[in-house]
Amino acid sequence: xxxxxxxxxxxxxxxxxxxxxxxxxxxxxxxxxxxxxxxxxxxxxxxxxxxxxxxxxxxxxxxxxxxxxxxxxxxxxxxxxxxxxxxxxxxxxxxxxxxxxxxxxxxxxxxxxxxxxxxxxxxxxxxxxxxxxxxxxxxxxxxxxxxxxxxxxxxxxxxxxxxxxxxxxxxxxxxxxxxxxxxxxxxxxxxxxxxxxxxxxxxxxxxxxxxxxxxxxxxxxxxxxxxxxxxxxxxxxxxxxxxxxxxxxxxxxxxxxxxxxxxxxxxxxxxxxxxxxxxxxxxxxxxxxxxxxxxxxxxxxxxxxxxxxxxxxxxxxxxxxxxxxxxxxxxxxxxxxxxxxxxxxxxxxxxxxxxxxxxxxxxxxxxxxxxxxxxxxxxxxxxxxxxxxxxxxxxxxxxxxxxxxxxxxxxxxxxxxxx
Amino acid sequence: xxxxxxxxxxxxxxxxxxxxxxxxxxxxxxxxxxxxxxxxxxxxxxxxxxxxxxxxxxxxxxxxxxxxxxxxxxxxxxxxxxxxxxxxxxxxxxxxxxxxxxxxxxxxxxxxxxxxxxxxxxxxxxxxxxxxxxxxxxxxxxxxxxxxxxxxxxxxxxxxxxxxxxx
Numbered sequence: 001x002x003x004x005x006x007x008x009x010x011x012x013x014x015x016x017x018x019x020x021x022x023x024x025x026x027x028x029x030x031x032x033x034x035x036x037x038x039x040x041x042x043x044x045x046x047x048x049x050x051x052x053x054x055x056x057x058x059x060x061x062x063x064x065x066x067x068x069x070x071x072x073x074x075x076x077x078x079x080x081x082x083x084x085x086x087x088x089x090x091x092x093x094x095x096x097x098x099x100x101x102x103x104x105x106x107x108x109x110x111x112x113x114x115x116x117x118x119x120x121x122x123x124x125x126x127x128x129x130x131x132x133x134x135x136x137x138x139x140x141x142x143x144x145x146x147x148x149x150x151x152x153x154x155x156x157x158x159x160x161x162x163x164x165x166x167x168x169x170x171x172x173x174x175x176x177x178x179x180x181x182x183x184x185x186x187x188x189x190x191x192x193x194x195x196x197x198x199x200x201x202x203x204x205x206x207x208x209x210x211x212x213x214x215x216x217x218x219x220x221x222x223x224x225x226x227x228x229x230x231x232x233x234x235x236x237x238x239x240x241x242x243x244x245x246x247x248x249x250x251x252x253x254x255x256x257x258x259x260x261x262x263x264x265x266x267x268x269x270x271x272x273x274x275x276x277x278x279x280x281x282x283x284x285x286x287x288x289x290x291x292x293x294x295x296x297x298x299x300x301x302x303x304x305x306x307x308x309x310x311x312x313x314x315x316x317x318x319x320x321x322x323x324x325x326x327x328x329x330x331x332x333x334x335x336x337x338x339x340x341x342x343x344x345x346x347x348x349x350x351x352x353x354x355x356x357x358x359x360x361x362x363x364x365x366x367x368x369x370x371x372x373x374x375x376x377x378x379x380x381x382x383x384x385x386x387x388x389x390x391x392x393x394x395x396x397x398x399x400x401x402x403x404x405x406x407x408x409x410x411x412x413x414x415x416x417x418x419x
Numbered sequence: 420x421x422x423x424x425x426x427x428x429x430x431x432x433x434x435x436x437x438x439x440x441x442x443x444x445x446x447x448x449x450x451x452x453x454x455x456x457x458x459x460x461x462x463x464x465x466x467x468x469x470x471x472x473x474x475x476x477x478x479x480x481x482x483x484x485x486x487x488x489x490x491x492x493x494x495x496x497x498x499x500x501x502x503x504x505x506x507x508x509x510x511x512x513x514x515x516x517x518x519x520x521x522x523x524x525x526x527x528x529x530x531x532x533x534x535x536x537x538x539x540x541x542x543x544x545x546x547x548x549x550x551x552x553x554x555x556x557x558x559x560x561x562x563x564x565x566x567x568x569x570x571x572x573x574x575x576x577x578x579x580x581x582x583x584x585x586x
Binding site for chain 1: 461483518520553
């Protein structure tokens, strides 16, 4: 088709002929159907997209003054002196960036557990789950690389501990096949985290990882378009039939609403509530996202007395900690990967809220409580035997829960959900 | 296009693209290698003649702390001890072999404790408490009177290494 009717430049007709804007608008928003039967937890995706946008904008302003120089505490000073006390509103961007990085994980976890609870990862929605877990992993890498940049004590020692994970198991396991001693030095470009390390993590944080995140967000939205979002009862909605009812004006009978403007108005309301919390934290309680230990410049000759990651990594860190090095590494890798396999380990065909699925309901709450326990224990020092024991039990429970999942879901009876 | 022609064209295109990709991968790997200037800074000379018994000295080598401890007479001799000028020393990289935190020395208890994951070592660098999988690592050294060149493999180091005692 290369015939164009005469039209006013940039008018709707002119744009539609060249870019199919009307079709695009229909497919992406005005005829993208959302079930009516959902609650505020379905707004978390848009909240995440908005928070990511805010992180990008605040990051752009921080990037203009940040200096990725590991020598003479130059990177440290560019953050803690230049940005914090010289740049007008520099503190504002930094506190938005720090609070945003923390809250984005809170919302990611809520988003994930919503998906697990309502079974929104099966019957056509497997790719949504997989692309979402991909986003979780890349967001983790993004958060970790960003945490290196102020080059304080926690940055340095977190960098030391996490890169050492990549040295692999000790040589006595499998004849040394899992031992990569020189890989760590190659990864760092130095014997210890130094200039080369800071430079490459800076690049990852400000360019490569954000690009990957943007690509994955597009994929995540794409995987959602055909199966549509799930609903509170796991009901299989006939979207075409319901959409026809809506378009015929029988809106009460239709089980769906269009994304724009109807669902979007609810999204915007939930976002409004969320941003009240967000900016309350930015202005009055930013310190929860700023570890005091990281206000000392990096010192290779002094480990802080107690090293712990940010709260959102604590549960997997606690799975690493109570075991000997090799065993700990194996379970740590297990914890990182196992959530990915959820759509395939859940052998039941039921798509329904966890509390209607018998044993799976217990499994869901056990997983949630176990991960909260791991998070709390991960924050405590390793010296107390009682807490170490609780952490150990919680770590073993985590592994056990995933082992039993296929069996309890295999035995699950079909749930007669609302039709 | 005939099947044969399509196959040959495809093979040629894939072959050249593959070769190019391999070249780029190699270049990318090399650009992440340690810089020559970083490698060249890997030698440090320390003098341990003035060390006092059961007092921990920390030196810096390749950006890592190196522990020098003149072992107390009360402690049992260990095959890992480095004998300099008739005295027994523990000379190790001061990073826990678990994940690389610096263990702190408690002279009263004559042991090292790591605050990160709770590992413990004795005054010869041997593991007392897990998770560390192996003793503290002995760095390459060359003895020269009461001086030690860290980063260079002297005969004493090679002997320890062939006996499998360095870490």
